[in-house]
Amino acid sequence: MIDITNIHKTYITGTNKLHVLKGIDLKVDAGEMISVMGASGSGKSTLLNILGILDNHDHGEYLLSGIKIEHLNESKAAQLRNKYLGFVFQSFNLVSFKNAMENVALPLYYQNVKRKKRNAIAMEYLDRMGLKEWSHHLPNELSGGQKQRIAIARALIAKPKVILADEPTGALDSVTSQEVMDILTDINKNENITMLIVTHELDIAKRTQKTIRITDGMITEIVKN
Amino acid sequence: MFDLDRWQEIYHVLKKNKLRTFLTAFGVFWGIFMLVIMMGSGDGLKNGVSQNFGDMATNSVFIWAQQTSVPFKGFTRGRRFDYENADVRALGDAIPEIKFLAPRTNVGGFNGSNNVIRGLKSGAFQIFGDYPVLDSIDPVNLLQGRFINELDVKEKRKIVVIGLRVKELLFEKNENPINQYIQVNGVYFKVVGLFKSKRTGEAASNDNQRIHMPFTTCQKTFNMGDAIGFFNITSKDGIPVAVVEEKAIKVLKKRHSVAPTDDAAIGHFNLEVEYNKMQGLFFGIRVLVWIVGIGTLFAGVIGVSNIMLVVVKERTKEIGIQRALGAAPRIIISQIITESVVLTTFSGYFGLTLGVGLLEFINYLLEKTGAGSDMFLHPGINFNVAITALAILVVAGVVAGLIPARKAVSVKPIDALRYE
Numbered sequence: 334m335i336d337i338t339n340i341h342k343t344y345i346t347g348t349n350k351l352h353v354l355k356g357i358d359l360k361v362d363a364g365e366m367i368s369v370m371g372a373s374g375s376g377k378s379t380l381l382n383i384l385g386i387l388d389n390h391d392h393g394e395y396l397l398s399g400i401k402i403e404h405l406n407e408s409k410a411a412q413l414r415n416k417y418l419g420f421v422f423q424s425f426n427l428v429s430f431k432n433a434m435e436n437v438a439l440p441l442y443y444q445n446v447k448r449k450k451r452n453a454i455a456m457e458y459l460d461r462m463g464l465k466e467w468s469h470h471l472p473n474e475l476s477g478g479q480k481q482r483i484a485i486a487r488a489l490i491a492k493p494k495v496i497l498a499d500e501p502t503g504a505l506d507s508v509t510s511q512e513v514m515d516i517l518t519d520i521n522k523n524e525n526i527t528m529l530i531v532t533h534e535l536d537i538a539k540r541t542q543k544t545i546r547i548t549d550g551m552i553t554e555i556v557k558n
Numbered sequence: 559m560f561d562l563d564r565w566q567e568i569y570h571v572l573k574k575n576k577l578r579t580f581l582t583a584f585g586v587f588w589g590i591f592m593l594v595i596m597m598g599s600g601d602g603l604k605n606g607v608s609q610n611f612g613d614m615a616t617n618s619v620f621i622w623a624q625q626t627s628v629p630f631k632g633f634t635r636g637r638r639f640d641y642e643n644a645d646v647r648a649l650g651d652a653i654p655e656i657k658f659l660a661p662r663t664n665v666g667g668f669n670g671s672n673n674v675i676r677g678l679k680s681g682a683f684q685i686f687g688d689y690p691v692l693d694s695i696d697p698v699n700l701l702q703g704r705f706i707n708e709l710d711v712k713e714k715r716k717i718v719v720i721g722l723r724v725k726e727l728l729f730e731k732n733e734n735p736i737n738q739y740i741q742v743n744g745v746y747f748k749v750v751g752l753f754k755s756k757r758t759g760e761a762a763s764n765d766n767q768r769i770h771m772p773f774t775t776c777q778k779t780f781n782m783g784d785a786i787g788f789f790n791i792t793s794k795d796g797i798p799v800a801v802v803e804e805k806a807i808k809v810l811k812k813r814h815s816v817a818p819t820d821d822a823a824i825g826h827f828n829l830e831v832e833y834n835k836m837q838g839l840f841f842g843i844r845v846l847v848w849i850v851g852i853g854t855l856f857a858g859v860i861g862v863s864n865i866m867l868v869v870v871k872e873r874t875k876e877i878g879i880q881r882a883l884g885a886a887p888r889i890i891i892s893q894i895i896t897e898s899v900v901l902t903t904f905s906g907y908f909g910l911t912l913g914v915g916l917l918e919f920i921n922y923l924l925e926k927t928g929a930g931s932d933m934f935l936h937p938g939i940n941f942n943v944a945i946t947a948l949a950i951l952v953v954a955g956v957v958a959g960l961i962p963a964r965k966a967v968s969v970k971p972i973d974a975l976r977y978e
Contacts, residue, residue, distance in 0.1 A: 388971075407967065443889065
């Protein structure tokens, strides 16, 4: 599903050059659930951003579901993100003026699905997350766990091939964290969606099939859990 | 197609900082408001001054006789002469460009001694001997009765058409002047018509103190023989009256043995030239108003653009989220441009409405108090100008949104997402 070879990324700020990724090779099969661990600044988020086509790599090759990701214009990138990828962020990143249902429906809005239809689909996903009664609440009326479940529903609605989660439990307490992980594992199992989770919590990483450790921009360890 | 999500977003953005939205909108509002007020006032000025012409044909020239200043054909200089009835035919034959030719004789003046009497009342008025064709050159509002007709001229009937002021001075308030008799320079005339000037202010009050009688009646009754006071000539449509003026003067000089070089002998006044000068002035005012108005509007639009930049910066993260979820750049761009257009169009429309409203109110006051003068009348802007202004607003809104929109999508999605 994801196949990257020798990925390099350097950030240039003024005269400073920061070589963040120094040749990453990684193969993720369809349906795998993988966690990425590493210290702050190790490059794990950068890797996730490149995989999410939110950022571009300098060297190397990236194949997403067989499509070569290189020199894409922003329209094409947006289309690929919409079709193949679902994002779950640490800070939820819900749109503040849209209610839970509208937030979930947003990816379908960009596919020009009619409002009635996409809201109906969004309600199904909210129901699966156990948040049907909250569908008309705004994000600031919801708890952290609820918000993250809405974000997951939003990541799922366009039926992506891969879900990329950047510290999905970073802002949640341990009980809620485990609940969110339950949901993610369920989705991985039942829908066969490939999942990449960046985390620095060991007990979260333990719940995935494989843990990749990144140190100073290189993959130093791959552990099967 | 109506897109609820888009309007929800616009509403949210504009509502978020109400004062800021209001102040930005005010910039555009003020621009269009000023434009409307200035345009309206310019038109008011134009209407006021144009009204001095009434419905008079502006392609008119007046030609009268003065004293010669050059000796010619045995005549000394300083000779006085009169035009005569035969000149009318001669002018008509010699100049095909003439549309209307109205000779006129006159008796007395409103500054002179009282020359018109009715019973115990009397007044000093201008008396003109006219042809019915006058009604085509310098029409009046006929309030009662009729104007002079061909039969009146042919039969030299002793009838008069009087101005409103004449009636007021010679008749009782509720008296019907039609078929009553007034005494002009000692001779009785029957009143057949009552008119009111189409002009305003001083010009109107002059008009309303006039008495018109058939041309032939005037010549005969007051023993003028063949003499004509002056000619009022208009040219055919599309031909400058100056052409007619020049030819007519040439013909008249020849017929009255005036030296071709004598410019003082024949008096003439070309209304068209004066009218065109005035039109030029109003055109100038109009251009100036547009420049100032567009300038003010432009300042407002820059304000909108500025605020949109701030909004885009504030919403960087939100836009980043939308892009991560698959919003293509054109969606973001059209969203921001729509916001900008909505802001300018709404505030502009409000400015337009209020401006027109104010003009209408001034108009209402002017009419109610009768304060409309020679200089200012019926301020207002025409529909086309309003539509143009609205079109300008929409275009301005697009332009104002363009730079901020480009900025919004120029950021990499990841940088937008990280923005705090």
